[in-house]
Amino acid sequence: MGIIARQSIKGTIATYIGVFIGFVTTFFILTSYLTAEEVGLTRVLVDATTLFSSLALMGTGSSTLRFYPHFKDDSRNQQGLYFWTLIIPFVGFFLFLICFFAFKGLIVRAFEDNSPLFVNYVYYTLPIAFFMLYMSVFEANATILERVAVAGLLVVYYWRVSEDVNGLIRKAVRKLKMER
Numbered sequence: 001m002g003i004i005a006r007q008s009i010k011g012t013i014a015t016y017i018g019v020f021i022g023f024v025t026t027f028f029i030l031t032s033y034l035t036a037e038e039v040g041l042t043r044v045l046v047d048a049t050t051l052f053s054s055l056a057l058m059g060t061g062s063s064t065l066r067f068y069p070h071f072k073d074d075s076r077n078q079q080g081l082y083f084w085t086l087i088i089p090f091v092g093f094f095l096f097l098i099c100f101f102a103f104k105g106l107i108v109r110a111f112e113d114n115s116p117l118f119v120n121y122v123y124y125t126l127p128i129a130f131f132m133l134y135m136s137v138f139e140a141n142a143t144i145l146e147r148v149a150v151a152g153l154l155v156v157y158y159w160r161v162s163e164d165v166n167g168l169i170r171k172a173v174r175k176l177k178m179e180r
Contacts, residue, residue, distance in 0.1 A: 058092035061140040
């Protein structure tokens with residue numbers, strides 16, 4: 001069996017397992033432990049952090065895929081390409097933080113009427129965006145190394161599991177606050 005066929009089969013299996021995990025968590029776990037507002041909050045947090053991390057990525061993922069053939073040199077460790085794929089997003093995240101705090105008032109005002117819970121949890125977007133940012137970088141690096149199944153596993157399982165853990169931790173914190 002060829003490399004492409006083997007990677008495709010592994011990627012397909014990983015995707016179907018991820019869909020099953022997403023189905024179970026969305027329809028059984030999240031709905032039984034979280035209110036409708038909290039489930040909506042998890043979606044808004046993920047959507048907002050997707051936007052934020054895309055801005056902070058500064059094109060690193062697609063640039064890595066585009067220019068890897070020019071840097072590919074096993075004797076010189078890809079001429080520092082991996083180093084730059086880690087540094088540029090970090091600089092982008094730092095610039096994003098500056099913009100985030102500069103425009104935090106506008107962000108809060110945009111969401112305060114339709115999603116008041118998001119206003120309370122707006123700072124949760126920062127660590128989630130950071131992890132999403134580097135998940136995109138690691139996905140691009142795994143793809144250029146022809147480890148497509150690994151890239152799929154990273155993305156699918158990370159988001160399925162982190163969304164569940166995020167929601168359940170918020171529920172536990174809210175319950176502890178109510179007991180006090």
